[in-house]
Amino acid sequence: MFRIGQEEIDAVARVINSKQLFRVNKGNQEADNFEKELREKIGVDYALLMSGGTGALIAALVGLGVGPGDEVIVPAYTFMASASAVLAVGAIPVLADIDESMTIDPASVEEKITDKTKVIIPVHICGFPANMDALKEIAAKHNLFILEDACQADGGSYKGKRLGSIGDAGAFSFNVFKIITAGEGGAVVTNNRKVYERALIYHDGGAAFRPYTGELQEPVFMGTQMRVSDITGAIMREQIKRLDGILTDLRAVKKKIMDALKDVARFIPSNDIEGDCGTTLGFNFDSEELARKFSAEVEGSWIPFDSGKHVYINWDPIIEKRGGHCDAVNPYMMAENALLNKEGANADACPKSLDILKRTVYVSLHCDWTEEQINERIDSCKKAFAKL
Numbered sequence: 001m002f003r004i005g006q007e008e009i010d011a012v013a014r015v016i017n018s019k020q021l022f023r024v025n026k027g028n029q030e031a032d033n034f035e036k037e038l039r040e041k042i043g044v045d046y047a048l049l050m051s052g053g054t055g056a057l058i059a060a061l062v063g064l065g066v067g068p069g070d071e072v073i074v075p076a077y078t079f080m081a082s083a084s085a086v087l088a089v090g091a092i093p094v095l096a097d098i099d100e101s102m103t104i105d106p107a108s109v110e111e112k113i114t115d116k117t118k119v120i121i122p123v124h125i126c127g128f129p130a131n132m133d134a135l136k137e138i139a140a141k142h143n144l145f146i147l148e149d150a151c152q153a154d155g156g157s158y159k160g161k162r163l164g165s166i167g168d169a170g171a172f173s174f175n176v177f178k179i180i181t182a183g184e185g186g187a188v189v190t191n192n193r194k195v196y197e198r199a200l201i202y203h204d205g206g207a208a209f210r211p212y213t214g215e216l217q218e219p220v221f222m223g224t225q226m227r228v229s230d231i232t233g234a235i236m237r238e239q240i241k242r243l244d245g246i247l248t249d250l251r252a253v254k255k256k257i258m259d260a261l262k263d264v265a266r267f268i269p270s271n272d273i274e275g276d277c278g279t280t281l282g283f284n285f286d287s288e289e290l291a292r293k294f295s296a297e298v299e300g301s302w303i304p305f306d307s308g309k310h311v312y313i314n315w316d317p318i319i320e321k322r323g324g325h326c327d328a329v330n331p332y333m334m335a336e337n338a339l340l341n342k343e344g345a346n347a348d349a350c351p352k353s354l355d356i357l358k359r360t361v362y363v364s365l366h367c368d369w370t371e372e373q374i375n376e377r378i379d380s381c382k383k384a385f386a387k388l
């Protein structure tokens, strides 16, 4: 969360005063309007607001027709939800290494592809755009879908296109740790009507009985409940107005610090620094020892290996193959998955990623830092580099 205030309070009051808290009553409500604004912002034909980013990933995979018998390639460094979403639809996650950009390494992706692979999930982690050109080339060559996990990259871009609009589908999160937020929330975006309709049906267990049911081209199947109330829609309409301002200011802070440190620092390489969200500044070191020495000197800095839940070796339910609440729905136990690569998320799957995560240092940035706060970071980084 970066900016929130009176506008969001007024928006919530508006919904409560309207007494229309359910979003699917009559159309043209807050959530519908947010979806329209999100479509325009991201540059896609379809957008679906829902209860979270994990749900958005799951609904997008359902939209793409992924299920038992399919392998999905996921980076070893991401929030666990990128991989758990794959299990939620009955498929098997196979991990690929990251490269020094901290995003999925296209060369590693190619190594993990089998004749069972159906989707690649690049994650724009910490707002760093993944190498979409290389991934699109691989996906085209092997006839795979790309689902962008843009949960940490709301509004970011790659070569002039907004993240989430480049692959076959994209997922955003609006939980409280993300760039824009309603406390919880998420969205699927796509240009593919079938993917959108299937995600819509899946996310609304009442899809058989809605005002929109008659317009569906896809047959209604049984889904679940990932809808939001119209309060979420109202908050997100205010948040999306703030999005580009937040990104502009984050990028300006990042650029100022990078310019000041360019002679002493080795920044993590970027696949597109213009499109980078600017939430996180990263430095690369030759060894873990140097990274730890540097990090100890810089207040507010941290080593991504230490973040725990984003590092695959800590994803216990996945490592231990507890992929569902009982054996019959655990993808690791399903007959359809018997011949798949079920060892693709073992603890020893991606040692190269662990090495990179240990010798990288992050500084989290804020769009509302004063000149003085920015200079403090610059000075403290300069001193820490001088001490190495």
Ligand SMILES: *Cc1c(COP(=O)(O)O)cnc(C)c1O
Pocket (backbone or CB within 6 Å): 051, 052, 053, 054, 055, 078, 079, 081, 082, 123, 125, 149, 151, 152, 173, 174, 175, 185, 186
């Ligand atoms: C936050 C996050 C998610 C999940 O989002 P929720 O809204 O918490 O469900 C998925 N992937 C990544 C990379 C995330 O950071």
